Amino acid sequence: MDWGMKNRLARIIRPDTGRGVMLAVDHGYFLGPTERLEVPRKTIQPLLPYADSLMITRGVLRTSVDANFPIPVVLRVSGGSSIIGKDLSNEKITTSIKEAIRLNVTALALSIFVGAQHEHESLISLAKLVDEGEEYGIPVLAVTAVGKELEKRDARYLSLACRIAAEFGAHLVKTYYCENFEKVVNSCPVPVIIAGGPKLANELDALQLTYDALQAGAVGVDMGRNIWQSDYPVSMIKAVRAIVHENVSVKEAHELFNKLKNTEQSTKTATSV
Numbered sequence: 059m060d061w062g063m064k065n066r067l068a069r070i071i072r073p074d075t076g077r078g079v080m081l082a083v084d085h086g087y088f089l090g091p092t093e094r095l096e097v098p099r100k101t102i103q104p105l106l107p108y109a110d111s112l113m114i115t116r117g118v119l120r121t122s123v124d125a126n127f128p129i130p131v132v133l134r135v136s137g138g139s140s141i142i143g144k145d146l147s148n149e150k151i152t153t154s155i156k157e158a159i160r161l162n163v164t165a166l167a168l169s170i171f172v173g174a175q176h177e178h179e180s181l182i183s184l185a186k187l188v189d190e191g192e193e194y195g196i197p198v199l200a201v202t203a204v205g206k207e208l209e210k211r212d213a214r215y216l217s218l219a220c221r222i223a224a225e226f227g228a229h230l231v232k233t234y235y236c237e238n239f240e241k242v243v244n245s246c247p248v249p250v251i252i253a254g255g256p257k258l259a260n261e262l263d264a265l266q267l268t269y270d271a272l273q274a275g276a277v278g279v280d281m282g283r284n285i286w287q288s289d290y291p292v293s294m295i296k297a298v299r300a301i302v303h304e305n306v307s308v309k310e311a312h313e314l315f316n317k318l319k320n321t322e323q324s325t326k327t328a329t330s331v
């Protein structure tokens with residue numbers, strides 16, 4: 059692997075732990091002002107010190123993240139449909155490689171829609187993006203199974219989608235956790251990270267999901283809503299981080315969350331007075 063590619067991947071998946079915490083805040087590209095991400099800067103800023111990388115669109119990156127904060131950026135470069143439109147799978151590449159380089163990104167991210175109406179176009183977009191990424195040493199993260207495809211959230215479907223992404227040259231794959239997740243990871247020859255998905259009933263469930271995915275072989279998380287829709291987002295990302303990088307148990311991570319949330323609450327109260 060070329061030095062640049064290897065170096066960029068090492069900024070996403072830490073070589074010392076072999077894992078990574080990616081903070082996902084790209085939801086607005088099809089969901090608009092998602093709950094608790096209405097004012098992106100407000101949501102993102104307190105979490106930045108605890109994320110290894112940030113998954114984001116160019117618009118929110120330029121307007122809501124300080125350029126002098128040295129966080130590796132995983133730039134979402136696909137889109138073109140909204141949640142109220144006809145077909146979420148109708149995506150194309152929305153950001154050029156030149157623009158990505160100008161923004162000094164560490165990786166490019168694009169969704170594929172295996173089994174959906176626009177499966178073919180999304181896979182061809184992935185192939186093109188990988189060609190461009192390879193040319194400049196920029197890795198590509200393929201995001202599998204979003205929108206309606208999530209209804210097929212089982213190991214058979216997710217293995218199919220992840221394996222296809224890897225066959226097309228994706229350097230990393232993001233997917234959803236499911237039962238028999240080992241099957242998904244073992245049949246995908248590139249590292250797999252998990253999305254958190256919609257906010258779960260409580261933080262304990264999200265920590266359990268994180269733990270289970272890592273035990274099954276995932277190399278990290280690309281988590282959004284289960285962090286910043288928590289009432290205690292900073293405590294939550296720190297607890298997730300402890301599972302990912304320090305191998306703590308779910309019980310220990312939850313205890314840490316409960317301990318930290320008291321401090322986070324006092325800070326909030328102090329700043330609102």
Ligand code: R5P
Nearest residue numbers: 082204253254255281282283
């Ligand atoms: C979905 O396509 C977006 O790319 C999100 O980045 C992804 O779903 C991860 O965020 P969450 O943990 O909220 O599912």
